Amino acid sequence: MKSNLQYCVFVTVLLSVLLSAGCVGNASEDSAVSHEKYRTVVDSRGVAVQVPIEIEKVATISDGMIEGVMTSIGVQDTLVGVGSSCLQRNFKYAYETVGGETFIYEDGMNPVTYLNPGIVDLPCFAKSGSAVNYETLASLDPDVVIVRLGSCSLRFIDDESTQKSIETIESLGIPLVVLYGSNCYDDPDVTTISDEICIIGQVFGKEAETTKLAGYLESQTNLINERTKDIPDEEKPDVLIFGASPKARGDGGAGQIFGLDTIESFFIQDIAHAKNGFQESGYFKTVSAEHVLALDPDVIVLCTASGYHPPLELYEAPYYQNLQELSAVKNRRVVALPWSPCNCAKRLEYPIDVMVIAKGTYPEHFEDINLAEWLLDFYQNVYGVDRDTAKELRSAQWMDWTVEGCPTCS
Incomplete structure (x- = not known):
């Protein structure tokens, strides 16, 4: 990189x-x-x-x-x-x-x-x-x-x-x-x-x-890049960033996805070295349930999209029962990015997004990284806060599932 x-x-x-x-x-x-x-x-x-x-x-x-x-x-x-x-x-x-x-x-x-x-x-x-x-x-x-x-x-x-x-x-x-x-x-x-x-x-x-x-x-994303850059193409999972937006559902879609011309795709393909599950262009592109089922990604990463969306929503919300045949859903390979209100452009917390994508995609390559502790270290380095304040920031971004064993993820 x-x-x-x-x-x-x-x-x-x-x-x-x-x-x-x-x-x-x-x-x-x-x-x-x-x-x-x-x-x-x-x-x-x-x-x-x-x-x-x-x-x-x-x-x-x-x-x-x-x-x-x-x-x-x-x-x-x-x-x-x-x-x-x-x-x-x-x-x-x-x-x-x-x-x-x-x-x-x-x-x-x-x-x-x-x-x-x-x-x-x-x-x-x-x-x-x-x-x-x-x-x-x-x-x-x-x-x-x-x-x-x-x-x-x-x-x-x-x-x-x-x-x-x-x-x-x-x-x-x-x-x-x-x-x-x-x-x-x-x-x-x-x-x-x-x-x-x-x-x-x-x-x-x-x-x-x-x-x-x-x-x-950049050093935090370089760490991820170094661990994943040599993964062969045939071993790269399809990863889809999915916005479970209620506005998209109101317009007749299932949610929103992100194509090759987005920073989200750069996170997936150029840093985490996986494959974007949507190989077209598109930014917060509204798609139907049929479209998502046809893509059938190996991993789904839920982003902020007109609200916060935990994995449980995709697993058990009544309005997403039509997506239960997705491989990522059946295999419980759905993860959530931190709460980022007004998620139009990435901010200082972008390495958190990349780390969540990387750990969700290649857990075997990041077993040594305790995400809960990594987050505290991140906030302390970025904002110069003490450990207790870092814990409060983790809570404010709804990332406490990293501590509690993610009760809403399974």
């Missing part, structure tokens, strides 16, 4: 040279003062943005990626407004089985929300399905706005409304740094996530911290 961490170092050095060059020769006093007050950040568009060196107020449009990095590097207190309602909610879901039992999942939330409870009280100036409230954004008077395209509030990079939102924010005269989420690329991979992390580090002058963070995340 390639690494883009060199990008972080290269851009940092390049900007230092450019800024130093701008401070010598016949530069005016005003120009020198300007360089002292601002730093240049090159965002995902390739646009050089002047941001204040002293940043006190930040507004974001993201589902937790930007805010997660800010929390990790200790600048979360500069947040004055957010652009995702999912950062401000505590979620609860309940499922009934054909046997009449009810399973309830409570207090689910984004790790950022748990770590920064005050985020629920911040003004929310954008959310999925609604236009950006520019009046609210302007009233916050932020020093910089950081926007992540691909997040649920600005989901599609080429969408006319997305481009209009960028133009309008820029017209307010506020420095705007634009990030491209992994789903903005034709061939997404984890190095683009590292790029985003490094750009955020440049905004706050925390390049060393974000380079370390991006390196840690």
Whole structure:
């Protein structure tokens, strides 16, 4: 696997040279003062943005990626407004089985929300399905706005409304740094996530911290890659990412799946070295029960899709009794990814997704990894929290089944 961490170092050095060059020769006093007050950040568009060196107020449009990095590097207190309602909610879901039992999942939330409870009280100036409230954004008077395209509030990079939102924010005269989420690329991979992390580090002058963070995340997926890269093609199981979305069922489908042009497929094929069970293109593609039965994957990985979906839902929910002949269901090879509200683009927790996929696909290759303990180590490394707080984060993402023996998995 390639690494883009060199990008972080290269851009940092390049900007230092450019800024130093701008401070010598016949530069005016005003120009020198300007360089002292601002730093240049090159965002995902390739646009050089002047941001204040002293940043006190930040507004974001993201589902937790930007805010997660800010929390990790200790600048979360500069947040004055957010652009995702999912950062401000505590979620609860309940499922009934054909046997009449009810399973309830409570207090689910984004790790950022748990770590920064005050985020629920911040003004929310954008959310999925609604236009950006520019009046609210302007009233916050932020020093910089950081926007992540691909997040649920600005989901599609080429969408006319997305481009209009960028133009309008820029017209307010506020420095705007634009990030491209992994789903903005034709061939997404984890190095683009590292790029985003490094750009955020440049905004706050925390390049060393974000380079370390991006390196840690990539090291976790590299571990998986090293263990699975030599598995012969004929031994690679078919793995299907499946969103058991109630919206998909309402539209007459069984759920949603992810094709070869998604980061989910990169996780399966390029890191875990299995085979994507859906060898076409498609992102949250709604499919029928007949289609899923025809694919008949060896392993099913349930993702966040208009709600949280544990394996028990696929095994025993009344509305999924038409999928009981699936090999993965009969062999009890269904696993669930962590709760990720507004799951439009991957965030800092993406290595958890890859590890769950890998362990669910090749348990014999990862017998030495206790997922419950690995998760605690992950949260501690990413967010700098103690062990007790890491346990709370594990609970907030509904991953306690790793401790309890997964009572809802069998």
